[in-house]
Amino acid sequence: MRRSMLFLPGNNPNMLINGNCLGSDAVIFDLEDAVSPAEKDAARILVRNTMRYMDFRGCELIVRINSIDTPYWQRDLDAILPQQPGLILLPKTGTAKDVQEADAYITELEQKLGFAPNTVGLMPLIETALGVENAFAIATAADRVQALFLGAEDLTADLHCKRTKEGREIEYARTRLVMAARAAGVEVYDTPFTDVNDDEGIYKDASYAKALGFSGKASISPRHVGAINQVFSPSQADIDYAYEVMDAIALAKEQGKGAIALRGKMIDAPIVARAEQTIAMAEALGLGRSEQ
Amino acid sequence: MEITKCAAAGTMESSDAYVEIEPCENALVVELQSVVQAQFGDAIEATVRQVLSECGVKAAKVRVVDRGALECVIRARVETAAMRGKGEA
Numbered sequence: 001m002r003r004s005m006l007f008l009p010g011n012n013p014n015m016l017i018n019g020n021c022l023g024s025d026a027v028i029f030d031l032e033d034a035v036s037p038a039e040k041d042a043a044r045i046l047v048r049n050t051m052r053y054m055d056f057r058g059c060e061l062i063v064r065i066n067s068i069d070t071p072y073w074q075r076d077l078d079a080i081l082p083q084q085p086g087l088i089l090l091p092k093t094g095t096a097k098d099v100q101e102a103d104a105y106i107t108e109l110e111q112k113l114g115f116a117p118n119t120v121g122l123m124p125l126i127e128t129a130l131g132v133e134n135a136f137a138i139a140t141a142a143d144r145v146q147a148l149f150l151g152a153e154d155l156t157a158d159l160h161c162k163r164t165k166e167g168r169e170i171e172y173a174r175t176r177l178v179m180a181a182r183a184a185g186v187e188v189y190d191t192p193f194t195d196v197n198d199d200e201g202i203y204k205d206a207s208y209a210k211a212l213g214f215s216g217k218a219s220i221s222p223r224h225v226g227a228i229n230q231v232f233s234p235s236q237a238d239i240d241y242a243y244e245v246m247d248a249i250a251l252a253k254e255q256g257k258g259a260i261a262l263r264g265k266m267i268d269a270p271i272v273a274r275a276e277q278t279i280a281m282a283e284a285l286g287l288g289r290s291e292q
Numbered sequence: 293m294e295i296t297k298c299a300a301a302g303t304m305e306s307s308d309a310y311v312e313i314e315p316c317e318n319a320l321v322v323e324l325q326s327v328v329q330a331q332f333g334d335a336i337e338a339t340v341r342q343v344l345s346e347c348g349v350k351a352a353k354v355r356v357v358d359r360g361a362l363e364c365v366i367r368a369r370v371e372t373a374a375m376r377g378k379g380e381a
Binding site for chain 2: 012013014017041042045046048049050052053054
């Protein structure tokens with residue numbers, strides 16, 4: 001479960017060592033944009049040590065390495081892969097070939113380290129017009145790909161437009177990525193909301209992303225984590241309804257009925273699938289149905 | 293491998309450590325300033341020497357200014373300074 005993913009600058013010890021108590025489901029140690037070229041070596045070693053020695057129990061560790069058109073990405077993977085991160089976030093992924101190049105190198109390292117194949121997942125970061133247009137090919141380029149991730153800041157620069165709070169300029173990219181990811185059977189995560197002081201804005205932006213079908217959302221500020229977690233968690237009404245759906249289905253089976261209605265609506269396969277997703281998430285969060 | 297040039301790593305910010313390394317003939321000299329010197333000075337110096345040994349550094353002058361860094365951070369900064377001093381960064 002990755003409702004929220006919090007970016008942490010890879011060369012800032014104060015933020016890295018506190019990453020496990022900021023409430024996000026995952027943290028993204030950033031070796032790319034948050035680190036100047038002169039400090040790439042220092043950040044790589046610091047992130048490696050943080051992963052090796054710190055206890056992040058309950059919080060998934062993701063590392064954003066440098067893009068494959070830089071001289072850093074292989075050295076990033078050499079240092080990070082032995083620490084067994086949950087996912088590698090691959091920035092500026094534009095084509096399936098980018099994924100395959102990273103996949104081949106990770107496969108080689110996994111073999112050297114004695115890891116089972118695809119132990120470490122890959123999450124291409126789509127932040128160029130080319131990447132958006134190739135989203136499905138990217139999502140299906142390797143079995144290692146577990147999710148797509150939208151990066152709106154670089155994307156809007158590539159589109160020659162301004163990033164706005166309303167986000168109309170990324171509407172196409174958002175829907176395109178959700179469609180491509182769901183068609184490929186992988187998860188999809190939304191871009192951070194960048195105004196760290198706008199508490200209402202993050203709630204609206206996250207709600208919109210959820211409504212479009214995103215699985216979760218990234219954040220550049222711990223301040224946004226609570227709102228994102230709230231938006232991407234099922235409400236008590238959702239949970240109760242999901243259990244009612246499953247009760248109704250069980251009753252229909254018991255009575256030998258092929259179809260059954262609940263609250264005046266026919267229960268069909270997509271409703272059952274959604275109810276199962278809601279219950280699975282509620283159970284993962286330790287939530288149950290209301291007392292009757 | 294020897295330390296062939298002066299190098300530094302880290303910052304003076306809270307929870308970090310600033311490490312300077314320079315060539316030195318036939319001796320490994322460690323100078324430490326720490327806000328927790330009284331309680332942990334010996335342990336920090338032992339960590340610094342251990343990391344230098346792991347990096348193959350037998351002779352150097354090393355100055356560490358600890359700003360309340362965890363051991364994994366001190367290790368990272370010493371290793372980075374050593375790699376830079378060897379020209380391997």
